[in-house]
Structure formats: structure tokens, C-alpha cells
Amino acid sequence: MKKWGEVALGVVTSIGGFLEVGSIATSTQGGAEFGYQLAWALLLGTLSLAFLMEMTGRLAAVSKRTYGDLLRERFGYRFFLLPLAAVLVVSFLVLASEIGGVSIALQMATGIPFPWWAIPVALLGWVLLWRGTFGIVEKGTALLGLVAVVFAAGALKLHPAWPAVGRGLLPSAPSENRARYWYLAVSILGASISPYLYLFYSAGAVEDEWTIEHLGVNRVTAGLGNLFGGTLAVAALVAAALVLAPRGIRVDRYEQIAMVLASPLGRAGFVLFLATLCVTCFGSTLEIVLAMAYMLAQGFGWPWSENLKPGKDARFTTSYTVVILLAALPIAIGMNPLALTNLSMVATAASLPVTVVPLLVLMNDGDILLKHTNGWLSNGALVIIALLSIVLLVAALPLQLLGGG
Amino acid sequence: MGAVHLAHDVLDAQLVDRLQEKIGRVDALLLELEAGQPPRVATIVIGSAARAERVGHWFVALRRGWRAMLGRREEHLSRIPFDKVRRIGDTIELDVEEQSLESEHLERWLKEHVVCRIPGAEGDRK
Numbered sequence: 001m002k003k004w005g006e007v008a009l010g011v012v013t014s015i016g017g018f019l020e021v022g023s024i025a026t027s028t029q030g031g032a033e034f035g036y037q038l039a040w041a042l043l044l045g046t047l048s049l050a051f052l053m054e055m056t057g058r059l060a061a062v063s064k065r066t067y068g069d070l071l072r073e074r075f076g077y078r079f080f081l082l083p084l085a086a087v088l089v090v091s092f093l094v095l096a097s098e099i100g101g102v103s104i105a106l107q108m109a110t111g112i113p114f115p116w117w118a119i120p121v122a123l124l125g126w127v128l129l130w131r132g133t134f135g136i137v138e139k140g141t142a143l144l145g146l147v148a149v150v151f152a153a154g155a156l157k158l159h160p161a162w163p164a165v166g167r168g169l170l171p172s173a174p175s176e177n178r179a180r181y182w183y184l185a186v187s188i189l190g191a192s193i194s195p196y197l198y199l200f201y202s203a204g205a206v207e208d209e210w211t212i213e214h215l216g217v218n219r220v221t222a223g224l225g226n227l228f229g230g231t232l233a234v235a236a237l238v239a240a241a242l243v244l245a246p247r248g249i250r251v252d253r254y255e256q257i258a259m260v261l262a263s264p265l266g267r268a269g270f271v272l273f274l275a276t277l278c279v280t281c282f283g284s285t286l287e288i289v290l291a292m293a294y295m296l297a298q299g300f301g302w303p304w305s306e307n308l309k310p311g312k313d314a315r316f317t318t319s320y321t322v323v324i325l326l327a328a329l330p331i332a333i334g335m336n337p338l339a340l341t342n343l344s345m346v347a348t349a350a351s352l353p354v355t356v357v358p359l360l361v362l363m364n365d366g367d368i369l370l371k372h373t374n375g376w377l378s379n380g381a382l383v384i385i386a387l388l389s390i391v392l393l394v395a396a397l398p399l400q401l402l403g404g405g
Numbered sequence: 406m407g408a409v410h411l412a413h414d415v416l417d418a419q420l421v422d423r424l425q426e427k428i429g430r431v432d433a434l435l436l437e438l439e440a441g442q443p444p445r446v447a448t449i450v451i452g453s454a455a456r457a458e459r460v461g462h463w464f465v466a467l468r469r470g471w472r473a474m475l476g477r478r479e480e481h482l483s484r485i486p487f488d489k490v491r492r493i494g495d496t497i498e499l500d501v502e503e504q505s506l507e508s509e510h511l512e513r514w515l516k517e518h519v520v521c522r523i524p525g526a527e528g529d530r531k
Binding site: 078306314 | 428461523
């Protein structure tokens with residue numbers, strides 16, 4: 001019985017964790033500009049993330065060590081600096097974008113300009129991290145994040161042509177605006193496959209004291225949770241395709257994304273959009289800050305746990321304190337949150353090789369995983385994801401220049 | 406007891422003290438060379454200077470410049486004799502106390518001067 005409770009909570013957690021500033025922005029941009037044609041990028045991103053989370057979760061459950069620990073232990077300090085630097089830089093950009101998402105939602109709700117909200121949002125997040133346990137941070141924000149199902153309601157109400165949506169799930173080349181199309185495809189992939197997600201997930205497995213007994217829970221959580229999360233992102237894309245594309249609106253401000261729900265669901269849709277943006281971005285804010293502090297603490301061997309009082313792991317708590325306050329600054333000085341989000345998603349996509357490729361080694365190491373090393377399916381998927389990550393790295397900068405505007 | 410690979414199983418491993426508190430990782434391992442004696446693994450080093458040397462000369466130079474700019478002189482390295490090792494497993498347990506380690510200087514300083522000045526920091530578990 002307890003197991004199923006854990007499964008349910010795990011699934012809810014990944015649904016709530018999936019939709020955040022990046023996926024909301026890039027899915028609706030994709031829908032507004034290319035209809036259903038980019039749905040395949042969401043499917044590919046979701047599947048990739050599900051595999052990566054299952055693997056890092058299995059790694060932690062079997063070895064009692066996090067992915068961050070093993071990156072340092074098995075590859076040495078010199079190599080470790082590479083994923084560390086990539087994760088810190090990219091996560092910082094995404095974190096600032098999430099704080100921007102919360103701030104924009106609050107601006108739309110109150111009329112007070114978003115820069116004023118950045119510091120209060122960061123402080124509130126910090127208080128929750130300081131006082132809250134891992135369970136509160138993980139489950140509390142995830143349960144609130146369920147409000148995101150409003151995207152599914154919006155999409156259904158708009159009566160999409162399902163065969164056309166289905167065709168979008170298969171990749172196809174666009175007839176025009178090629179650079180923009182591939183730019184958005186890369187952004188959507190970057191928004192779906194974020195390193196902080198699997199780093200946080202593997203640290204969470206250790207925080208929750210997972211053992212080999214949890215391998216089933218892990219598989220269901222990673223699979224079903226991401227499937228539901230990905231479905232909501234597809235719903236956002238579909239709704240944008242039906243609301244924004246016919247009106248010729250290209251998303252360049254968050255206010256336009258609100259129409260995606262306000263149009264089919266009226267005032268309630270507008271309010272629920274604000275709630276979704278606010279809650280999911282806030283939840284991701286906490287997860288990213290923790291993921292960054294975990295990575296530092298694990299790499300350098302400091303004490304760390306969200307369940308310890310801050311005085312017991314001073315370097316860890318100082319890290320998240322500094323990070324969350326610094327990340328509020330770009331928004332507090334008025335940087336455009338949507339532009340920052342788009343930049344962060346492409347940067348995320350480019351950063352993937354350094355956190356994906358090492359898994360190929362770790363997941364096949366019998367000293368770490370005993371008899372739970374990767375089978376042919378996981379290895380096949382991982383090779384494809386690794387190749388994809390290298391393509392994303394190579395394509396990111398040229399596409400940012402050609403299709404970012 | 407089987408053989409232990411120094412580079413694979415000891416270097417970069419998580420270190421814990423007598424009370425199982427995390428006290429950093431094995432940042433360097435030193436061999437002792439004495440005339441007439443075979444070389445032996447003598448010292449575990451913990452500290453950022455040891456880590457910097459592993460990255461390369463350019464990193465050591467960068468670190469030196471950075472520290473000069475901040476006016477830092479003390480190194481806060483811990484050099485622990487290898488015979489303090491009690492157990493080698495997923496973590497390496499040392500017969501030392503966190504409080505006595507020079508490499509834990511920053512942890513202690515932050516705890517005392519920053520973290521514990523904020524309400525709600527003291528105690529064991531939340």
C-alpha cells in the first residue's frame with residue numbers, strides 16, 4: 001500500500017516538475033508558429049527525459065550515491081569541473097527565467113511591474129528552503145503544480161483535429177522558415193531535457209533513502225510521470241496552434257500565452273493560467289536551486305541534505321542562499337523574462353553532452369550497479385540521446401543566431 | 406580482503422570522520438619516498454590547493470592571482486596520515502574529527518559567522 005502511495009506521489013511530482021517556464025514558453029511558441037508540426041520535439045524530449053531519469057534514479061537507488069557523486073568519483077576532479085561548470089551556468093540562466101515566470105504571473109495578477117517581484121520571490125523561495133524538508137519542497141510544489149492540467153482542459157475544449165495532432169508527432173521538415181523551425185525544435189528539446197531535472201531526481205532518491213526495493217517505483221515515476229507531463233506540454237502546443245496561429249500571433253510576451261487558455265476557458269482560464277505559471281515556475285525555482293547546491297556539495301564532498309538544519313551543512317545552505325539571490329538580479333534589473341527563457345533553453349540543449357555521455361560509462365559499470373546495469377533497450381536509448389545531445393551542441397549557436405530573432 | 410585500486414577506489418572518494426560526518430573528498434594521495442625504504446602510500450590531502458594542482462598549471466596560476474586579489478594567504482589544507490584510514494567502502498572512514506580538520510575551516514567559519522546568525526539554523530534535523 002505504502003509503495004503505491006509512493007508511486008502516486010512520484011508520478012504527481014514528475015507531472016508538476018515537467019511543466020515550467022521553458023516548456024510553457026517553447027511549446028506555445030511552437031504551436032503559434034508551426035501548428036502541430038513541432039509536437040514530435042516534445043515527444044522526443046519527453047522520452048529522452050524519461051530514460052535519463054529512470055537511469056539516474058536507478059543509479060542512486062542501487063549505489064546509494066547520486067549522479068553528482070559518481071561524476072566526481074569515477075571521472076576524477078579534472079573532468080568533473082566540466083559538467084559542474086556547465087550545470088551551474090545553464091541552471092543559473094534557467095533559474096533566473098523561472099523567477100521571471102513567477103514575477104510575470106504576479107505582474108499580470110496585480111499590475112505591479114515584474115522587476116519588483118524578483119527579490120520577494122527569491123526571498124520566499126529561500127525561506128522555504130531554509131525551513132522546509134525535502135518532502136515539503138518536492139511534494140508540496142508538485143501537488144500545487146497539478147493546476148497545470150488546465151492546459152489539457154483548454155486543448156480539449158478547442159476540439160483539435162486529432163489525426164493532424166498525430167501527424168505532428170512524426171518529425172517533418174518545414175516548407176518555409178527553416179531556421180526558426182529548427183531553433184524552436186532545439187528550444188523545446190532543451191526545455192524538456194534539463195540536467196537539473198535528473199540531477200535533482202537522483203539526489204532526491206538519496207534524500208528519500210531509496211534502495212533496490214524502489215526500482216519499480218523509479219521506473220513507474222520516470223515513465224508515467226513524464227508521459228503525463230509531456231502530454232500537458234503537447235496540450236499547450238495544441239491550444240496555441242488553435243488560438244494563436246489563426247490570429248497570426250507570434251509569442252514574444254507572456255501576456256500572449258495567457259490567451260491560449262483565456263480564449264477557450266474565459267476568465268477562469270486566464271486566472272488558472274496565472275496560477276499555473278506562478279506555481280510551476282516557483283516549484284522549478286526551488287528544484288533548480290537545490291540541484292545546483294547538491295551538485296556543488298556532492299562534488300566537493302561537503303555535508304548536504306534538505307532534511308538537516310542549515311547549521312549542519314553550512315556550505316550547502318550558503319550555496320543555495322547565494323544562488324537564489326543572485327539569480328533574482330537579472331529579473332530585478334528588468335531583463336525580459338521571455339527572451340531570457342529562450343536563451344536558457346538553447347543553452348540547456350547545448351550543455352547536454354557533458355551530463356549525458358558520462359552515463360554511458362556509469363550505467364554499464366557492474367561495480368556500481370551490480371546486476372542492474374543497462375539492458376539493450378536502455379543502452380540503445382542512451383546512445384541515441386547522447387548522439388542527439390551532440391547534434392544539439394553543434395546546432396545550438398548557429399540556430400540561436402539564425403532563428404532566435 | 407581484495408586489492409584496492411588507488412586511482413579508482415580511493416582518489417576522489419567521499420571521506421567521512423569517526424561520526425560519519427562528510428569531510429570532503431580525497432583530493433590528492435601522496436607517496437612517501439625514503440632512502441633505503443620502498444615507497445608507501447603515506448598521506449591523504451584534502452583542500453582546494455591540492456585540487457587546483459590536478460587541473461593544471463594554468464589553474465594554479467589563476468587561483469594564485471585570484472587569492473592575491475582577495476588578499477588570502479593561509480592554505481587550509483588537511484594532510485592526514487594514511488594509517489588513519491579505518492574502512493574503505495562506498496565512503497572512506499578516517500579516524501579523525503571534523504572539528505580538528507584545517508580543510509573544514511570554511512564550513513566552520515560560515516556556520517559561525519553566517520548561517521547560525523540566521524534564525525532556525527541550529528539543531529540536528531528539520
